[in-house]
Amino acid sequence: MRKKTSIKNIGIILTILFIGLFIISSCNNKDTNETKGYKISIAEQYGLAYAPLQIMKENKIMEKNLPDVEVNWEQLGNTAAIREAMLADKLDVGFMAIPPFLIxxxxxxxxxxxxxxxxxxIGLVTYKEDIKTIKDFTKNDRIALPQPGSVQHILLSMACEREFSDAKTLDDLLVTMKHPDGMNALLGRKDITAHFTSPPYIFKELEQDGMHEILSGSEAMGRDFTFIVGVTTNKFHDDNPVVYDAFIKSLHDAIEFIHNNPEESAEILADQYKLPKEEVLEYITWEGMEYNSNIEGIYEFTDFMVRNGYISKKFDDIDDIIWEDVEYEK
Amino acid sequence: MKNNLLGKRYLVRIFWILILGIIWESIALSGRFSPLIFPSVQNVIESLFKSIISGEIIGETLYSLNLICKSLFIGIIIAMVLSILSVRSKVFEGLVETLIAIAHPLPGIALLPLIILWLGTGSSAIVFIIVHSVVWPMVLNLSTGFKSIPNIYKQLGDNYELGLFEIIRHILIPASFPYFLAGVKIGWARAWRALISAEMVFGAAGGIGGLGWFIFKKRVFMDTAGIYSGLIVIVLIGILVEDMLFNKLEKATVKKWGMSI
Incomplete structure (x- = not known):
């Protein structure tokens, strides 16, 4: 008798499990691609490198180029979160550096x-006077940067490969910190001795007494390169050609707007970043701060990352990783 | 007979794990989800074995366990001292209650920015967070335990003119042992949680950063199977400690003494 009930129980539980599974799998099946009204979800991160996106958002450039479009802006804290949201099909467009894209x-x-x-x-800033190059780090130093696999980490590894013939030499010194936390830790002048960071944090750090840059991004890479790129999912590109084209046009319009109207752009951005307008103007016209749609450095990043095992393969054809009509440097 | 029962429990558990595994695998094979979200069982097991063979996950696990043991030890000592003081003296009772009221609702992670300022980002910061999350529930448990001891026991001790330490050793600790054990169990569970979240934030100091860091690293390199293998190790350690350590300890003490069933 008892045995019978326990078998029955198991049967009930299994049925519930399978019904649950069925519901889960059918939930996911809803049509996400209803055609009435255009929609786009765009993710950005915080920082001056994303300025054209703020212009695009504030001036409603996308809405002007494609009336009736519904633009959903999301600000996410790090690249991994953007990548995961795009994977889960919650975002159409994400902005990030080239290495996380390649991963x-x-x-x-x-x-x-x-x-x-x-x-x-972007660059590596330290407060220690006796550290002049990356060779001067000892095992007691700590270098803060956003996360392993970030562009900052890859650039530091590139410099290590050149100096020590081993890209992983300084990996044991790394501490993962978001830019604002890393800046505070560095300014505290304690165990974080160096910080690999980008504007506006790098500008603020270098304003302080005794802070100096020992390695810049372009020194690490050996050339100038594109810091942030826009990435879209295949699904978005293939299913919504109209929205995709409007998005690209709007992005390029926004970049052009900054070029043609730096003063007005600074005013818009000052509100966004809660910084004085003059400071923002100084930052966005800083030497090395360039807004353009050309992608540079793809081959160097890819070759380095394959050589050191951060990714497993090189693209066969550049069209595997960029859409048609994208300008890039060979 | 007893062994039989225990064996049966494991059989039941293995049975259910197998069933869940089959369901998991069939979802993965259905191709409904990208393998980056839902890797197949053999991918996860493969990745687990790879990180065991390379020694990576073993090193990280030992690092985490070492931190946990250290912090639990410190936490238990502090909790004992605080609760004994609060039982023996009215002044301290008020102080300890106030401390608990202030500190108990604060999640360790909320203190993180301050802790980085005070202690930097090394392992001492992680120990601090774990101790913080362990101490307060444990003090609550221990002092409830001490207070539940019939007063006549303590009077008996006073009658024999036992000193403070003898009273602690021969009366307070044995009489409140079930509470102590429950406190350690809660402490252990909270320590794990605090440890993993702290490690995920801090990253590696000196190249090795514990299981939380292991999972974080797998995340930033998009190795989803690797994330699951980290989780499996955490679950296994949880089960092992519960079955091997706490159950044995309970059997050898409170059950043997007839204080609990």
């Missing part, structure tokens, strides 16, 4: 680069 592509994410956004002065 996702290597692992099988279906996405390609749609445009460059900005080049930017």
């Amino acid at each position: 996702g592509w290597d692992k099988g994410m279906e996405w390609k680069m749609a445009s460059g956004l900005s080049q930017s002065p």
